[in-house]
Amino acid sequence: xxxxxxxxxxxxxxxxxxxxxxxxxxxxxxxxxxxxxxxxxxxxxxxxxxxxxxxxxxxxxxxxxxxxxxxxxxxxxxxxxxxxxxxxxxxxxxxxxxxxxxxxxxxxxxxxxxxxxxxxxxxxx
Amino acid sequence: xxxxxxxxxxxxxxxxxxxxxxxxxxxxxxxxxxxxxxxxxxxxxxxxxxxxxxxxxxxxxxxxxxxxxxxxxxxxxxxxxxxxxxxxxxxxxxxxxxxxxxxxxxxxxxxxxxxxxxxxxxxxxxxxxxxxxxxxxxxxxxxxxxxxxxxxxxxxxxxxxxxxxxxxxxxxxxxxxxxxxxxxxxxxxxxxxxxxxxxxxxxxxxxxxxxxxxxxxxxxxxxxxxxxxxxxxxxxxxxxxxxxxxxxxxxxxxxxxxxxxxxxxxxxxxxxxxxxxxxxxxxxxxxxxxxxxxxxxxxxxxxxxxxxxxxxxxxxxxxxxxxxxxxxxxxxxxxxxxxxxxxxxxxxxxxxxxxxxxxxxxxxxxxxxxxxxxxxxxxxxxxxxxxxxxxxxxxxxxxxxxxxxxxxxxxxxxxxxxxxxxxxxxxxxxxxxxxxxxxxxxxxxxxxxxxxxxxxxxxx
Numbered sequence: 403x404x405x406x407x408x409x410x411x412x413x414x415x416x417x418x419x420x421x422x423x424x425x426x427x428x429x430x431x432x433x434x435x436x437x438x439x440x441x442x443x444x445x446x447x448x449x450x451x452x453x454x455x456x457x458x459x460x461x462x463x464x465x466x467x468x469x470x471x472x473x474x475x476x477x478x479x480x481x482x483x484x485x486x487x488x489x490x491x492x493x494x495x496x497x498x499x500x501x502x503x504x505x506x507x508x509x510x511x512x513x514x515x516x517x518x519x520x521x522x523x524x525x526x527x
Numbered sequence: 528x529x530x531x532x533x534x535x536x537x538x539x540x541x542x543x544x545x546x547x548x549x550x551x552x553x554x555x556x557x558x559x560x561x562x563x564x565x566x567x568x569x570x571x572x573x574x575x576x577x578x579x580x581x582x583x584x585x586x587x588x589x590x591x592x593x594x595x596x597x598x599x600x601x602x603x604x605x606x607x608x609x610x611x612x613x614x615x616x617x618x619x620x621x622x623x624x625x626x627x628x629x630x631x632x633x634x635x636x637x638x639x640x641x642x643x644x645x646x647x648x649x650x651x652x653x654x655x656x657x658x659x660x661x662x663x664x665x666x667x668x669x670x671x672x673x674x675x676x677x678x679x680x681x682x683x684x685x686x687x688x689x690x691x692x693x694x695x696x697x698x699x700x701x702x703x704x705x706x707x708x709x710x711x712x713x714x715x716x717x718x719x720x721x722x723x724x725x726x727x728x729x730x731x732x733x734x735x736x737x738x739x740x741x742x743x744x745x746x747x748x749x750x751x752x753x754x755x756x757x758x759x760x761x762x763x764x765x766x767x768x769x770x771x772x773x774x775x776x777x778x779x780x781x782x783x784x785x786x787x788x789x790x791x792x793x794x795x796x797x798x799x800x801x802x803x804x805x806x807x808x809x810x811x812x813x814x815x816x817x818x819x820x821x822x823x824x825x826x827x828x829x830x831x832x833x834x835x836x837x838x839x840x841x842x843x844x845x846x847x848x849x850x851x852x853x854x855x856x857x858x859x860x861x862x863x864x865x866x867x868x869x870x871x872x873x874x875x876x877x878x879x880x881x882x883x884x885x886x887x888x889x890x891x892x893x894x895x896x897x898x899x900x901x902x903x904x905x906x907x908x909x910x911x912x913x914x915x916x917x918x919x920x921x922x923x924x925x926x927x928x929x930x931x932x933x934x935x936x937x938x939x940x941x942x943x944x945x946x947x948x949x950x951x952x953x954x955x956x957x958x959x960x961x962x963x964x965x966x967x968x969x970x971x972x973x974x975x976x977x978x979x980x981x982x983x984x985x986x987x
Contacts (some may be wrong), residue, residue, distance in 0.1 A: 434645055437755060437763060444764040447547055448771030455553040457869065457894050460776060460876030461612055463553050464743050466566060467772045468619040470546055471746045473570065473765040474626050476577045477753045481633035482592070484583045496633035498588040500626040505596025506603075507622050512567050513604035514615070519563060521883040522556040 469511025677732025744773025839912020
């Protein structure tokens with residue numbers, strides 16, 4: 403745990419130093435360091451949480467992470483938009499297809515995970 | 528509506544926390560079901576908020592695509608047999624990869640959006656990781672479901688092709704970055720898609736557990752890459768969680784197979800052909816064989832039995848019969864447990880799911896570390912459809928290609944019963960000295976047939 407904390411501190415410090423060296427208005431436009439901080443910290447959370455997953459549940463873990471990575475649907479929805487008043491553009495069609503692909507994964511991923519977990523539960527009695 | 532839009536980032540934060548709880552829940556089977564629900568709620572929140580804040584979204588298209596996707600996904604989730612989970616998961620990775628590519632393409636063609644230099648780099652990264660994930664997963668799916676030859680693509684030309692494709696991809700990506708040329712972006716995407724194929728085709732079917740875990744990781748990084756472009760924290764967080772999860776699983780799989788990740792990706796297999804040839808030269812050694820009845824008799828008179836299932840068990844669909852047999856033994860007062868090697872199935876934790884499906888109690892199933900010290904106190908070990916994972920050469924023989932691989936120490940038990948089709952070598956093409964020990968009895972035949980015979984013998 404202490405290693406996570408040290409890294410967390412280091413990352414916050416790095417973010418602060420980077421922020422301090424930038425003029426304020428530029429800071430608003432360049433949130434890259436802030437996003438990158440989130441990215442690095444999330445990796446560390448993932449690392450620690452996943453090591454605590456029991457090996458017996460590694461297959462459900464893969465199925466559910468599949469559903470989670472389909473959070474990419476957010477990006478897909480943001481592209482399925484009317485552009486200049488036009489409903490059907492290359493962008494909106496590509497967006498809709500990716501909404502479809504991601505939805506297959508979201509619904510399929512969560513459903514198959516709960517199907518597997520039910521099998522483990524039955525035997526708990 | 529306005530209120531939701533105002534607090535969108537807060538709701539995204541809630542979703543991200545729910546995703547972390549989803550993974551956290553998987554530390555025990557009891558918490559996992561609740562965890563899975565957290566994930567669903569988090570996903571629903573994230574999607575709803577996005578619908579509210581999206582600028583002039585095309586609701587008709589979005590809803591249509593979602594309903595169609597839900598129908599396909601739910602149908603597949605309901606019907607897929609558990610033995611086919613590995614290829615299903617591979618297929619799902621490919622969908623995430625393809626979605627990432629299409630989103631990136633949609634974004635570069637979106638006339639309403641201007642992309643800063645940083646965003647162009649992020650689009651490029653998200654798109655090429657997605658492209659590689661897409662085709663690589665399709666190849667992995669093909670190999671796992673035996674639709675493509677499991678044999679690795681070999682030849683000195685493979686590596687130069689990989690490097691050439693990678694350079695081309697980066698080159699055109701760079702050109703897009705400088706000139707915003709859409710053509711370059713498409714060419715870059717094409718390169719990444721072809722590269723995905725050439726990255727996985729040289730890897731043998733037996734290494735697919737590692738590959739599937741690795742692609743799990745890639746699909747996460749692709750999502751995170753798109754998250755950077757959109758500057759959306761929930762995408763970055765979910766993507767990184769998945770990315771590190773897949774990386775850890777690859778590491779665990781590699782360790783269990785005694786290989787390094789670099790070795791799997793660039794090394795080109797355990798050399799099944801050469802090793803098999805070497806095993807063929809071995810002198811005929813003596814072994815004992817017996818019938819299913821003999822085996823059943825020994826186990827009925829034992830105090831403790833440990834079952835070591837391998838993928839051969841799943842192939843012959845013997846897990847249900849085996850569990851019936853284990854129940855019959857338990858009724859006779861025999862202590863029955865299952866010992867699972869991390870690579871017993873075709874993906875991490877696969878064997879556990881197959882046993883759970885056959886209604887094997889969770890408490891009876893033990894991981895390698897838990898049970899290895901118990902083998903010396905065990906009367907009978909029943910090895911079904913497993914070979915390399917119980918090969919003592921991994922512990923003793925420094926010359927053996929599997930030396931150093933962690934194994935289930937079945938040879939320490941008082942008696943070993945091995946159910947196998949014939950004396951042929953296992954996946955690694957190695958002879959297994961466990962089969963020739965004095966205390967070992969071989970029972971030849973199809974796993975399911977043998978287990979059913981043992982069940983009959985106990986019933987009488």
